[in-house]
Amino acid sequence: MKNLIKTICGISVFAFILASCGDGGKKASTVDATKKQGFVKCGVSQGLPGFSNADESGKWTGIDVDVCRAVAAAVLGDANKVKYTPLSAKERFTALQAGEIDVLSRNTTWTLERDAAIGLTFVGVNFYDGQGFMVRKATGIKSVNDFKDGVKVCTNTGTTTELNMADFFKSKGVKYEPVVFEKADEVVQAYDSGRCDTYTTDKSGLAAQRTKLTKPDDHVVLPETISKEPLGPVVRQGDAKWEDVVRWSLNVWIEAEEYGVNSGNIDSMKESKNPAIQRIVGAEGTKNGEALGLDQEWSYRIIKQIGNYGESYKKNIADTGILPDRGPNNLWTKGGILYVPPVR
Numbered sequence: 220m221k222n223l224i225k226t227i228c229g230i231s232v233f234a235f236i237l238a239s240c241g242d243g244g245k246k247a248s249t250v251d252a253t254k255k256q257g258f259v260k261c262g263v264s265q266g267l268p269g270f271s272n273a274d275e276s277g278k279w280t281g282i283d284v285d286v287c288r289a290v291a292a293a294v295l296g297d298a299n300k301v302k303y304t305p306l307s308a309k310e311r312f313t314a315l316q317a318g319e320i321d322v323l324s325r326n327t328t329w330t331l332e333r334d335a336a337i338g339l340t341f342v343g344v345n346f347y348d349g350q351g352f353m354v355r356k357a358t359g360i361k362s363v364n365d366f367k368d369g370v371k372v373c374t375n376t377g378t379t380t381e382l383n384m385a386d387f388f389k390s391k392g393v394k395y396e397p398v399v400f401e402k403a404d405e406v407v408q409a410y411d412s413g414r415c416d417t418y419t420t421d422k423s424g425l426a427a428q429r430t431k432l433t434k435p436d437d438h439v440v441l442p443e444t445i446s447k448e449p450l451g452p453v454v455r456q457g458d459a460k461w462e463d464v465v466r467w468s469l470n471v472w473i474e475a476e477e478y479g480v481n482s483g484n485i486d487s488m489k490e491s492k493n494p495a496i497q498r499i500v501g502a503e504g505t506k507n508g509e510a511l512g513l514d515q516e517w518s519y520r521i522i523k524q525i526g527n528y529g530e531s532y533k534k535n536i537a538d539t540g541i542l543p544d545r546g547p548n549n550l551w552t553k554g555g556i557l558y559v560p561p562v563r
């Protein structure tokens with residue numbers, strides 16, 4: 220009997236949760252909470268140059284940081300109104316589930332399990348990546364096919380990297396020795412000090428972390444890519460209004476580049492006769508802000524204060540020498556795969 224009551228209670232609690240969250244969450248209110256607290260609660264990495272990285276004064280920059288800045292510009296009118304919480308790969312999802320942060324923008328791969336089974340929602344992709352391997356040039360290793368039994372592999376725990384690495388070596392029939400750490404800097408140090416034969420993570424991560432090695436030029440990233448790592452911002456499931464705000468802040472940032480709207484020309488673009496551009500800049504009579512529950516200037520502020528996606532890429536990733544070539548992260552109109560739904 221006791222058990223039966225427990226079960227019934229269990230179900231009713233579950234049903235209650237479903238009833239309150241299962242309507243698509245239009246009434247949940249991270250947008251309102253954000254306005255009240257006056258800043259966006261943004262989860263970032265513990266330091267990954269080009270993506271999310273703090274300088275000595277504590278100023279965060281990077282293409283992942285710019286996603287949170289865009290949301291702050293849209294919702295609060297000021298891209299600087301962001302509180303950053305640095306998180307390891309292992310901590311990041313619990314922090315979002317627990318409400319410690321409201322958006323996770325931290326080189327995080329969109330996978331089925333993360334999207335469907337842990338109460339989270341991926342809103343899009345801000346960087347298309349794939350997993351690679353870095354080795355010391357002196358090893359003479361030129362390809363992943365050169366790895367032999369006993370190869371020591373350094374990486375981060377709580378990542379897709381760990382899983383892909385296991386799949387990869389299994390499929391090759393190579394016995395490998397994983398050397399895993401929670402903090403990325405521990406991985407860098409271990410690899411730099413020679414504890415591992417290779418360092419594996421997203422290729423963007425390898426390019427960024429290579430800059431931290433004692434002698435970056437002594438190392439090379441192998442040509443093969445062993446996985447798909449679409450990286451993008453994540454929110455909690457069940458708050459569709461917030462999800463939409465984050466998704467369309469990301470989309471307009473990318474679409475602005477497609478239509479040649481940037482931080483330098485946006486004021487003159489307000490006079491454009493092209494309806495697509497009028498929608499992107501929030502010109503007179505456009506209704507996108509209203510649809511999102513924001514004002515008409517939400518997208519204007521994103522582009523004016525942060526610039527478009529291309530400007531962010533150039534500043535954070537190309538000009539810093541991390542990945543000068545845009546590769547797949549170029550617009551679909553320029554040979555890449557960046558393609559966002561239309562802002563209309």
Ligand SMILES: N[C@@H](CCC(=O)N[C@@H](CS)C(=O)NCC(=O)O)C(=O)O
Binds near residue numbers: 265267327328401402
């Ligand atoms: N994209 C992969 C890997 C993400 C990841 O955490 N990579 C490490 C190595 S680049 C990292 O970001 N470290 C930075 C940090 O922990 O602050 C995932 O989502 O699981």
